[in-house]
Every structure is written in C-alpha cells, then in structure tokens.
Amino acid sequence: MGKVFVIPATQLSYYTESQAQANKAIVQRIKDAPYFSNLEKYSAIENLPIELVIALVATESGGRELGKNSAGAVGLMQIKKIAAYETLRKASIAEELDATEKAWVKRVSPEIAKNDFKIRYGVFDGVDKNKAMDELEQGLYNTEFNIFIGTMLLGQIVDSYTEGKDKVYLSKAVAIYNQGSGSRSKIDAYNNATDIINKSTLGTEGKNYIKKILGKNGYIHIQKPRILL
Numbered sequence: 001m002g003k004v005f006v007i008p009a010t011q012l013s014y015y016t017e018s019q020a021q022a023n024k025a026i027v028q029r030i031k032d033a034p035y036f037s038n039l040e041k042y043s044a045i046e047n048l049p050i051e052l053v054i055a056l057v058a059t060e061s062g063g064r065e066l067g068k069n070s071a072g073a074v075g076l077m078q079i080k081k082i083a084a085y086e087t088l089r090k091a092s093i094a095e096e097l098d099a100t101e102k103a104w105v106k107r108v109s110p111e112i113a114k115n116d117f118k119i120r121y122g123v124f125d126g127v128d129k130n131k132a133m134d135e136l137e138q139g140l141y142n143t144e145f146n147i148f149i150g151t152m153l154l155g156q157i158v159d160s161y162t163e164g165k166d167k168v169y170l171s172k173a174v175a176i177y178n179q180g181s182g183s184r185s186k187i188d189a190y191n192n193a194t195d196i197i198n199k200s201t202l203g204t205e206g207k208n209y210i211k212k213i214l215g216k217n218g219y220i221h222i223q224k225p226r227i228l229l
Contacts, residue, residue, distance in 0.1 A: 003166045003229050007214070008221045010171075010193035014211035020222050023058065027223060030054050030063040035076065035143045042147050046155030049227040052170075053151060055219030056177065059212045065143050074140040077150030081137035083180075085112070087153040088136075089124060092117045104148075108139035153177065158229070168229050171196055171210055178209040 015023060030036060031054070043053045057063055060078040068074045072081065088105060091097050097105070097117065106113035112132040118125040124132070139145045157176050161169040171193035176183060179202065186201045193214050197207045212218050220227065 003168050005168075005170060005227050005229060007225055007227060008216040008218060009214040010197065010211070011216050012194060012197055012211055013216040013218070014208050015215075015217040017217060020217035023219060024222055026058045026063055027054055027219065030057055033063060035065070035147065038144050038147045039151075042151040046151045046158075047229075048151060048155055048158065049229055051220050051223045051227050052213075052229070053154070054223065055213045056150075056154065056174075058219045059209065065146075067141070068137075074137060075146035076143055077146055079140055079146060079150050079153065081133040081140070083153055084136040084140060084149045085129065085133045087149055087156060088112060088117075089119070089122075090156055091152060092124070093119050093122070101148075104145070108142075108145060109135035111135055170229065171214055174210055174213050175202060175206050179203065179206040 030039070039053055039057065040050055043050045057076055060073075061076050063076075065076050066074075066078070069078065073079060074081075088097075102113065102117060105117075109132050111128055112124060112135070114127060115125045123129075136149075140149065154173070154177055158168065158170070158173045161173045161176075169191055172184075172187050172191075175187055175196060183202060183206060187196050190196045190200050193210050196202060197210060200207075213220060215221070
C-alpha cells in the first residue's frame with residue numbers, strides 16, 4: 001500500500017504511562033519467542049506492519065501460546081474455528097492459496113480440501129462445514145498455523161477497509177478483528193479511532209481494544225511513532 005499512520009491514532013488511552021512501560025516487556029517477550037520469525041514471515045506475506053501484528057498478539061494472548069478460551073478462541077492470535085473456516089473460504093474464492101499452502105491446510109483439515117478447495121455458490125463444494133471447522137480448530141493449536149490463519153484474517157479485514165492506494169481505515173479493521181464482521185454496521189459511519197470510540201454503538205470491549213492497540217500508550221505507540229501500511 002504505502003500509507004503512513006501516525007501513532008497514536010487517538011489520544012484516548014486504555015493504559016497508563018506505568019502500564020505502558022510494563023507492556024514493553026510483553027512486546028520484548030514476543031520478539032524473543034521462537035515463533036517470532038513466523039510472525040515476521042506471515043506479516044510480510046500479508047503486507048502487514050510487524051508492529052501491528054505484535055500489538056494484536058500482545059492484546060489477544062500476551063504473547064503466550066494459549067489453549068481455547070471460554071468464547072472458543074484458540075492460541076496465540078485467539079482465533080475461533082468459524083473465523084478460520086471463513087478466512088480459508090474467502091482465500092479460496094479469491095484463489096489466493098498457493099500449492100504449498102493448500103497442501104498444509106489439507107493436512108490440517110482433509111475435509112475442507114476434499115474437493116481441492118472447489119467453491120460452488122460461494123461455499124466449499126461437498127464439504128461438511130462442522131467437520132471441517134472441528135479439524136481446523138485442532139490445527140489452530142499449532143502456533144505456526146495459528147499465525148498463518150490469523151495474519152491472513154487480519155489481512156483480509158484490512159483489505160476490506162482499504163480504498164485506493166492511500167486510504168486505509170485501520171481503526172475499523174482492528175475493531176472487526178476483535179468483534180467480528182457482525183459489528184461492521186456499528187462503525188461504518190465513523191472513519192477514525194476517536195469517533196468510533198466516542199460516537200459509535202460498538203461495545204466497550206471493542207472500543208477498549210482499539211485503545212489498547214492504536215491509542216496513546218497502546219501497544220503500537222510503545223513500539224513506534226508511525227507505521228507504513
């Protein structure tokens with residue numbers, strides 16, 4: 001793309017100055033982790049700034065390779081099985097999966113790949129969706145696969161909020177990663193982080209999520225004053 005985002009995107013904050021200093025240790029933990037090279041690899045594939053992905057991982061899991069939470073989200077990037085399924089469905093419609101990626105997904109979920117990822121009327125042809133989702137959920141416990149799907153999901157969301165070469169609604173993308181596509185109508189009328197937080201009907205969790213990642217003292221702010229997307 002090529003748009004420079006000045007950080008923080010909003011002066012509203014979730015973290016105090018002292019909390020922000022403590023959060024730097026979480027950022028460093030992520031950078032020191034064995035999985036960090038995969039974060040860099042898949043962020044680059046999706047054209048996502050690594051600072052954004054680090055911020056998301058820090059917020060979702062604190063950089064820890066977690067199990068399934070009470071909402072059904074799994075692993076480092078806290079992905080639900082339906083989100084994994086939908087991410088791969090959209091990638092298949094757009095014919096974005098290469099042969100190596102298809103082979104990997106097939107090993108994780110033979111069901112989703114049983115007709116060579118063929119799409120018919122917008123869905124996987126002949127696939128038992130529930131079986132495929134259960135297989136994908138097990139795959140999400142593998143940290144590299146979790147990162148592969150999570151960055152692809154984030155990339156798809158960012159792309160959906162991109163207009164032309166230099167207009168990216170990053171605060172909307174961040175909110176939707178957290179709250180899901182069902183919340184799009186709640187934020188459509190607002191084009192910046194402050195307005196989404198102050199004026200939209202997005203829930204408190206979603207508004208706090210924006211502040212944690214994009215706000216003053218947030219996880220991107222403690223890394224870098226600007227990012228390129």
